[in-house]
Amino acid sequence: MNNISDVVLVVDDSPESLGMLNVALNTQGFTALVALNGIQALAIVEKVKPDVVLLDAVMPEMDGFETCKRLKKILPNTPIIFMTGLTEIDDVVKGFDAGGIDYVTKPISPDEVIARIKTHIQTAKLALSAQSALDRTGSNTFCVSPEGRLSWATPNVHQFIEKICGKDTSPWASISTKLAPWLQSSDLKESAILTINCFLSPLPIQYLGIQDSYHLLKVVEPSTSKTxxxxxxxxxxxxxxxxxxxxxxxxxxxxxxxxxxxxxxxxxxxxxxxxxxxxxxxxxxxxxxxxxxxxxx
Structure with a gap:
């Protein structure tokens, strides 16, 4: 059985899907919260922080992609899994770009969804534990997916990026496009440094290693930040x-x-x-x- 704190928010405009997933989640010991649309989901997370979100991609008024973007502003470290009947690669990429970490295709298989949820909750908790330790030490460390998308970053890193990003309103997306080919390089080694030059000042990033398929990186910030x-x-x-x-x-x-x-x-x-x-x-x-x-x- 799962810990009572394992809360899953399911966002879907289909009552049938909500009912089926609610039963499956409760049977596995999860606490299930349900929302019929993005507005309801945003209202729920203002009061209760879920451990994972199952999000329908196609919904009226506010679609899943826009809902995901807004949820990530409130829950930056919470994994969001898209539920979608869309199989075009562009739609899958759109979901990842919006902040999703995984997706399952409809019709939903409860066993597959439960397996994905367990994996992502465990990974998120391990990352949160590591992040808490790093936050206390003030480290310039952050973690990204194999595609270079941000998983978490210490406050020091967020502050440094905000300081140098200038007019770039999506600095982490810019960083991701530079990181992806570097991380996929076959000769990438620990302590290697990539300097990103798309902001007001250079952003040197040092490679620290990989754990649970996620890459641990460090911002090599000049001690005096001289320009x-x-x-x-x-x-x-x-x-x-x-x-x-x-x-x-x-x-x-x-x-x-x-x-x-x-x-x-x-x-x-x-x-x-x-x-x-x-x-x-x-x-x-x-x-x-x-x-x-x-x-x-």
Whole structure:
């Protein structure tokens, strides 16, 4: 039997489906809560936090995808399993993008649903236990699925991402697209670092390992969070030159810098020539070394 705290919220506009799942869940020792639509589901989770959500994808007024997005804002660490008759790959991907962690196809098999629920509740509880320990230590750690989607992150990580994301309203989606190919690389090893360059500042991420098919990662946050402004304040260079030098310190090419700063590669090279003259060096390596010494001080 399951612990009394194992609460399952079932959201489906079909009374028949709700009745069938309610019986199956109660028989297995779960506490079942039911909602006929997304609005009811949102009202329920404001009062009771479920351990897992079973969510119909196709519902009138507010569909399952929109409901999922709103639920994840309230329950960021609660697994959501889609129930859907939609088998097109685009619909499956849409469900994952909305925050779903798994899906089962209709007509529903109670045994399959129960098995999925047990697996995801156990995984979520293990992750929550690890997260609680990391929260207390203030670690810059977070966990993602094999596809790079966020499972959980410590408060330190959320705060750092908010600080550097700028106008990006979906920073974790942006991070996910960069992480996915890296995580699927056959030569990925522990301690490997990926630097994501789609925000106001670089986001270096270190790979810590894998557990229960989820990847544990760490944000390598500069201890002083120094930016290009710090370089400008401490070196005889202009604002734009400091921005170019900042990215040079992260090993970026002139072409990459031109894309990041929205300038031409030729302009980036011109700035680089001025940096060499002002710093008394003759190559990128030497210029980068000067920048790194300041940034890591």
């Amino acid at each position: 290009s402004t710090y370089l400008q304040e401490n070196l005889p260079i202009t604002k734009r030159e400091s921005e170019v030098l900042y990215w040079i310190s992260f090993g970026k090419t002139s072409w990459e810098i031109s894309q990041i700063l929205d300038i031409s590669p030729r302009t980036a090279n011109k700035h680089l020539e001025q940096i060499y003259k002002k710093l008394g060096v003759d190559n990128k390596t030497s210029a980068a070394a000067i920048a790194l010494r300041l940034l890591e001080r």
